[in-house]
Amino acid sequence: MTVFKSSRTGHHRTYAGLRMLAVLAAKNLTRYRRRTLITVSAIAFGVAIFIGMASMLDGLIAEGDRNLVRYETASAAITGTGYWDEREQYPLDITVADVDAVVSALEDGDIAAAPRVGFRGELIVHYDPYPEDGSVHLNMYGIDPERDARVFHLADALIEGQFLDPGEHGILISAWLAERLGAEVGYPVTITTRTRDGFHQILDMDIVGIYETPNPTVDRSAIYMPLDIADFYLEMRGAVTAIHLALPEPVPGAADLQPVRAALERAGVNLTESPAAGDGGPQSSAIELLSFDEMTAEFAAAMELQDAAFAVVLLLLGVIAVVGISNTMLMAVLEREREIGMMRALGMRNGEIRSMFVFESAGIGLIGAAIGLLLGAALVWYLTAHGIDYSAVLADVEMDFRFDGVLYGVWSPRTMITAAVGAAVLAGAVALLPVRRILRRGISDSLRQH
């Protein structure tokens, strides 16, 4: 016979005894069917909601990472040292100077690289052909059309017109912006900005294409033009503000940067200092390789804040489940006080009585968790297959998330199992309090209860 030894009491607890306690606990579950059913339902609901919310949050993060990689950061980037910290000012004096050397080194190592110049400017439109005069401050990017298409998904997001051609005074604007400006392909725009040296500059351009990405931050704030046009008007003299890299990634944003370092090293490009500048080129400056995580640290911090808010919701769900099961167990314990008294009179130890109620409560938790797991799985299936369309809600909302309105869930078996096991363990634990209350009473007092 299997014998377990309780380390606390030193008593031997047998398999037969534990089995009897488990059988008794299981049978007691059917004793108050309606109450058990209500509690099981509450736990199942809590677990399912937990799983669904976790799936949505994971989906939000995954979608955000994907859209950051596809439209903003790529897998990694090379910038002038310190550029990323200042990027919101769009400085044109922290650059990668010898772009050709860096890009060639990377392309020799089979790494797609897309140089970009990012700057701020004001886009001005006038009545006729536009419905009215107007202007808007935007983030503007000079991009190498061919290379950019190998790294980013902007070219795939084109819904009207054509992609950029080098040397053409054309821009791409988003459908979101086009709708608000009343713009169409072929309409002219004026852009005012400052050159790298700080002089005012005016560019007359035509809209050649309209894009629509699933990244609202890009759609609402960015326009694109050919890199050589930006280079000429901004007097960049061949320098760019960043070279974005496409790398193999198991999940978005998790690329291995070692091949990049190796490719640059092979070509003699030092990551701490830029390659020698050509005649009339910019002064040499240090360059650095930035990982996805480094580029999105602020976004990750915002997500952590969302995580905290999510945790509060989960805590509330947990409290509801705990209160529900506590109430059920309190009622069960109080109603069976005389029975508990009888068991104690017959020599049942306090630990055995506690175990019986913990088994019973954990049993309720386990059934609730199992049903919650099934409901949660069905919910996650729906969320991954169909998502939830938030576009109507988010149409005019400024937000830092990178998703366009339809949020899809993702499967996370670990979260699902954690939720289910957590619910069962928590349910078991909450039985201890009411049992403790009864066990502190005298046996004869308990036996007198009706």
Place this chain on the structure above:
Amino acid sequence: MITVTDVHKEYIDGETHVRALRGVSLEIDEAEFLSIAGPSGSGKTTLLNIIGCIDTADSGSVEIDGAPVNGSSKRSLVEIRRAKIGFVFQNFNLIPVLTAYENVAMALALMGTPESEIRERTMKLLREVGLSGMEDRRPAKLSGGQQQRVAVARALVKDPIIVLADEPTANLDSETGESILKLMEDINRKRGTTFVFSTHDQMVMDYAYRLCRLHDGLIESDEVRRSA
């Protein structure tokens, strides 16, 4: 076997101090069939509880098998109850979700008795108390008398040195009550198990071999009614 010496017990009932026992002394020998009789509030249940180690005396001493139980830890008292004492309650106090068999077997299972032995001893006792074929019935499917038989079997299954029965026939009609008394008497004769039961029922008193009358927390009389 059990010696109770000058036991006092007071408890508080609402705002009233009740002096339940006021110096009770009693010796109980092996294989006795003893009835503690008295009106309500005389202290008989309190005395039974103290003998059964489910309550403790305020003063005086109780010895079971020569060992004093006064001042014993709660854990020791549990072990005494578990190994040496069987209880039969007025309300049967069976666990409603367990079958007759499981109600009886539970006591042995908790003691760590092997499964095969549990089965053998439980079935034997159920036969002995006249419940053959009813092992799988839950208490709700048994009559009051049958339930009390299960309770007697539960008390006896661990071979205690004493069975304490608190008004065991109070919830039974007289015929059924008598059959329970007869059963306990038979077991007492056959197994030599000591039975001590409290009662205020004359029929139960008449069954006792020894009758101890309690009044206002004091033993009023203690007489041997008939010999075994």
